[in-house]
Amino acid sequence: MNSPIDCSKVRFAIQAVREAAQLVRQVQRELVTAAISKDDKSPVTVADFAAQAIVSKRLLEAFPEMGFVGEESSEVLRTPAGQETLEQITHFVRRVEPTATPEEVCAWIDRGAGEATExxxxxxxxxxxxxxxxxxxxxxxxxxxxxGQVRVGALGCPELGEGITPNKGGLGTVVVSRRESGCFASSLADENSDWKKLAVSDESDISAARMLRSVEKAHTDTGGIGELVTALGILADPVGMDSQAKYAVLAAGGGEINLRLLSPSRLEYREKIWDQAAGSICVQEAGGRVSDLDGKPLDFSHGRILATNRGVLATNGHLHEAVLAGLKTIGA
Incomplete structure (x- = not known):
């Protein structure tokens, strides 16, 4: 496997994300069908747990002394109601760990249930x-x-193609960064493909700023974003996209603003660290800027949440102060 940065943690992150993302894609192709109901979340549940299990296993092999904070816990899988789901998860984990048992899968998942360490x-x-x-x-x-600072981040984006543009069913893209070493992208499926150094857009005209907005409306304050767009005089069409893939696109110059406003009904909400860590360093190392809504750097030293930060703002850097000023104008 080639790597754009000579660092054991970077090499590990690339390999782990590649393996997990391709496993998740297998789950999607086999379990997500046209007949699936809108409220059936079982395929993503299987994918979540299988990916966490295999990354945890790889961490145990490579860095057994280091802590691991993951999103999932196996508690529900150990109940009678969770047995069928656990069997499905184990089935997919065995694609890469042929001898894995359900008990081992649960143990690997639960390594991520602890608190953050140094x-x-x-x-x-x-x-x-x-x-x-x-x-x-x-x-x-x-x-x-x-x-308390992100040092290495990797994103596996199966539906982003070369140039970090949407490409459903393509080879996918892996993006990796290390602090003070840059941000790079390569093929998710081809370990021998070349790496491209990413750089944010140099757009400095706020009216031309492309805002990367979640398709899933529950994830942010859409009304507040509309107010902000009006206050700033943004004329460019937004780019609709879910997940930290938005960070990859921003790092590659495919947009200028990525914003997480607090919902008026959940002003006390604080972001989970896993929702922002990998993507934030990718944008920073591509030349952009990431802060909370008050302009403060994200502080990852408070356990599983960003306890001292309100929301998240990521930009190409050139437009950051303008957006912060706009947020004050609308009272966000």
């Missing part, structure tokens, strides 16, 4: 549930954190 890895096994179920954008997001 240095640890954090994983969102399938970021973008609705995108996954629609056959649209989703991502496997893995990051290494030390002393």
């Amino acid at each position: 240095e640890f890895w954090t994983l969102d096994p399938v970021d973008g549930t609705k995108g996954f179920l629609r056959g649209d954008q989703y991502a496997v997001a893995l990051a290494f954190i030390r002393d």
Whole structure:
């Protein structure tokens, strides 16, 4: 496997994300069918758990002394109601770990149920549930954190193609960054493909800014974003996309603003670290800027949530202060 950065953690992150993302894609292709009902989340549940199990197993092999914070816990899988789902998860995990038992799968998943330590890895096994179920954008997001700062981040985006553009059913893209070493993208499916260094857009005209907006409306304050667009005089069409794939597109210059406003009904909400860690370093290392809605850097030293940060703002850097000023104008 080639790597754009000579670092054991970068090489591990690339390989782990590639393996997990391709496993998740197998689950999607086999379990997500046209006949599936809108409220049936079982395929993404299987994908989430299978990806976390295999990344946890790989971490145990490569960095057994390091902590691991994952999104999932196997508690429900150990109940009678969860047995069928556990059998499905184990079936897919055995694609890459042929001797895995249900008990081992649960144990691997539960390694991610602890709290953050001085240095640890954090994983969102399938970021973008609705995108996954629609056959649209989703991502496997893995990051290494030390002393409250993201040091390495990797995104596996099965439905993004070369140039970080939507490409359903294509080879997919893996994006990786290390602090002070840049951001790079390559083929998800081809380990021998070349790496391309990514750079954010140089757009400095706020009216031309392309805002990367979630397709899933529940994930942000859509009304507030509409107010912000009006206040800033943004004329460019937004780019609709779920998951941390938005960070990859922003890092590659495919948009200028990625925003998570707090819902008026959930002003106390704080972001989970796995939802922002990998993507945020990719944007920063591509030349962009990431902060909370008050302009403060994201602080990953408070356990499983960004306890001292309100929302998230990622931009190409050139437009960051303008957006922060606009947020104050609308009282966000």
